[in-house]
Amino acid sequence: MSIPSRHFDALIIGAGGAGLNAALQLASADVRVAVVSKVFPTRSHTVAAQGGVNAALANVLPDNWHWHMFDTVKGSDYLGDQDAIEFMCREAIPTVYELEHAGVPFSRLDNGKIYQRAFGGQSQDFGGDQAARTCAAADRTGHAILHTLYQQNIRARTHFFDEFFALDLVRDKDGVISGALVLEIETGEPLLIEAKATLLATGGCGQVFRTTSNAHINTGDGCAMALRAGIPLMDMEFYQFHxxxxxxxxxxxxxxxxxxxxxxxxxxxxxxxxxxxxxxxxxxxxxxxxxxxxxxxxxxxxxxxxxxxxxxxxxxxxxxxxxxxxxxxxxxxxxxxxxxxxxxxxxxxxxAHYAMGGIPTDRFGRVVVPVGSGSEQVVAGLYAAGECACASVHGANRLGGNSLLDILVFGRLAGKDIIDFVRENPYQRSVDPASLDEAMSRLTRWDQKGGGVPAHQLRADFRKCMEDHAGVFRTEEVMAEGYQRLCELRDQFKDARLTDHSKVFNTARIEALELQNLIDVGLSIAVSALHRKESRGAHSRPDYPNRDDVHWMKHSLYYREADRMDYKPVRTKPLTVESFPPKERVY
Structure with a gap:
């Protein structure tokens, strides 16, 4: 089968705040950039962010970025990497001013400055009185930011592929990521997009749970694509329930x-x-x-x-x-x-609200994987930013107002790093036909009728199992039982079928493709949670009620193959200031 193809310098999968901020950096630098989104960009889930974006502007009460950093480290239950947290909190201030200059209609104080409201986990003077750090546009801050970024991208002539679904990453013969195979949802036709650098900015995975604040599109697509490419997911046991x-x-x-x-x-x-x-x-x-x-x-x-x-x-x-x-x-x-x-x-x-874990990255958005002896290696040409990524600024628990900040800071920085990467690697790598065939098999698999459970029923069963066995409180017995059931559902997926093959819309195929992503990402949450024998942040285990810094002050790494777990140390040394040592976390 001949598959049409397009060529760009950079490919961004996802058009939320992280993807659009990265795209804006690239388009403004005359880099040919394509943005793939399975919905119209202003329907991306960033539009649902309500409360605001954190930055120590001190417009309402005294504040500085160092206090913001302390609150974020403490909020992470000391599992966040302090160098990345310092960088994010310092960059917060110029990031918000950049948004203001781009046209975000923030609410205003009487003196004309940006309005800031109090949010949970904020303090003055390293744990003192309540701070007011969250810059707000009424209760529609994400909406205001996303629309502004989209308008600026239109002005910069970013190329959008609206309502296209990313099937999988593709590689060259050396195993280097060289783009992605995508599907036009309206026609059901595949398209190969080749690029020198690819950024995953696909957002969260809240649809793994039955009850969630997340949109229907939040099915962990980017995380699942990374897993299938052999890349682990980090700290997936830490899922926030708002x-x-x-x-x-x-x-x-x-x-x-x-x-x-x-x-x-x-x-x-x-x-x-x-x-x-x-x-x-x-x-x-x-x-x-x-x-x-x-x-x-x-x-x-x-x-x-x-x-x-x-x-x-x-x-x-x-x-x-x-x-x-x-x-x-x-x-x-x-x-x-x-x-x-x-x-x-x-x-x-x-x-169910937010995944603190995701695809492991450095603070430049570059995907990094362990290579033994405690060292890491950058995956050339592959980036991740936003909720699907884990630069580990949230650790075991995210503070409100830091999610918009995360996507904006690291989306922007990933875009700037991609500019350098593309200039240093000017030649497009050819896609390996075997890699393309493997990606295409995800789609053609649903051309077979199958005799198993209907995909929509399997999806409902899987999400209920996740909610029942990996929720707010977790015990060994509950999670072990849940893991066995999830494995059974994963096995059933091999023979799953679409409901009525003679009357299938492309959306039914999309939902079936999303189901595979949900299963892969849901298992990463369940397995990681089962192995962490302590209570820390959002991971609460009544059978291990205390935080255990001796044995568990480390990041978890989940590999799809054989549900394998590995671990790596937390970076406790900041960039320029003194570390915040772990202590009892009280409010």
Whole structure:
């Protein structure tokens, strides 16, 4: 079969904040860049980020980047790499000003400066009073940033392949990544895009769980492509459950609600966070608040007819504040919870939200893999940025407001590094036909009718199993049982079939292709969690309730082949300042 091909200097898979910021650097430098997105770019999941982006601008309260760094290291439960964290926190300030100059319509203070709100895990003076560090555009910050970046890319003449699905990476005969095979969703026709450098910016994998704040497109595609290329995924056991998803639905209620003065209560009207985090209360770190909510419900203090959620009150803020600062939240609550927060509380419960782990990279976005004796090797021409990547700035738990910062800082830096790489490697490597055939087999496999479980049913079973066995609280027994069931589902996938082969739309094939990605990435979470025998950040094990810095101060590495695990040390030495040594993490 002859497959049409296109050639570019650089290929970016994913059109969220990381992909678009990288593309903007490249297009502005006259590098021929293609961006592949399975949805129209402004529907990428960055558009759903609500609360804001962190930067120590000190517009509302005193602040500096060193305090931001301390909070991020502490929030990571000391598993974050401190050199990367320092770099991100220092770069936050010029990054936000660059966005402002690009046209992002941030909310403003009376003096004209960018408005900043309080978020969880923030402090002044290395753990002192609450800080206000999160730069916001009402409660639609991601929307404002994504649309601005897209408009700037159109101005720079970036080439977009909208509604194309990335099937797999392709290599040359030496094993070097030389582009990707993609599928036009509308026609079902494959297209080979060859490039000197490829950036994976495909976002998160929240759809591995049944209840999630993530969009339907967040199926871990980039992480799964990396796994199939023999690259491990790092720290996948650390999956964040956002404390305030709309109960039973999963849609996000931003931490900005609590930053503006909202608070959580149980069925008795008690502000229970005062018991779990006496100082920070409702603005404790996300893992702390999520576990507190689940504990309240398990101990019988949940609200509602079935006692299965907690209430988030913000009616005391008044209609004017809510309509000015939280208009999207009011709209979402009315539509999905049937509650108008001006008059009544919002029912909330933790929802699967964010992967701290991902494809291991350095702070320039270059994918790195272990090569023995504690050393690492850069995978030539392959980059990753955003939620699918792990530069390890989030460690075991991400602070709110650091996700937009992560994608913007490292997307920008990856783009700049690709410029240098393309100039130093001006010749396109030819794709190995065997590599192309292997990528194509992922698509042609669904041309066979098969006699197994329908793919849509298998997808539902897999996501429920992940939610039941790899959720907020994990034990050896629960996870071991879950792993066995996940392996059974992985085996069933080999014979899975599309529901009705005579009436299949291309979207059904896309969902089946996504299912394979979900299975690969879901297993990486489950296996990594089963092996880590401690509680740290978002990984909470009642059977190992304490953090164990002696045995587990290390990054996990999951390989798809035989579900193999490996480990590497945490980089505790920052770039220019003193290290923050591990200590008890209290709020």
């Amino acid at each position: 404390p305030t998803g709309i109960a039973g639905k999963g849609m996000l209620i931003t931490e900005g609600v609590r930053g503006e003065g909202g608070f959580l209560v149980n069925k008795d009207g008690e502000r229970f966070m005062e018991r779990y985090a006496p100082r920070a209360k409702d603005l404790a770190s996300r893992d702390v608040v999520s576990r507190s909510i689940v504990t309240e419900v398990k101990e019988g203090r949940g609200a509602g007819e079935n006692g299965d959620y907690i209430l988030l009150k913000l009616d005391h803020l008044g209609a004017e504040v809510i309509d000015k600062r939280l208009p999207g939240i009011r709209e979402s609550s009315r539509i999905f919870a049937g509650a108008d927060p001006i008059r009544e509380p919002i029912p909330v419960f933790p929802t």
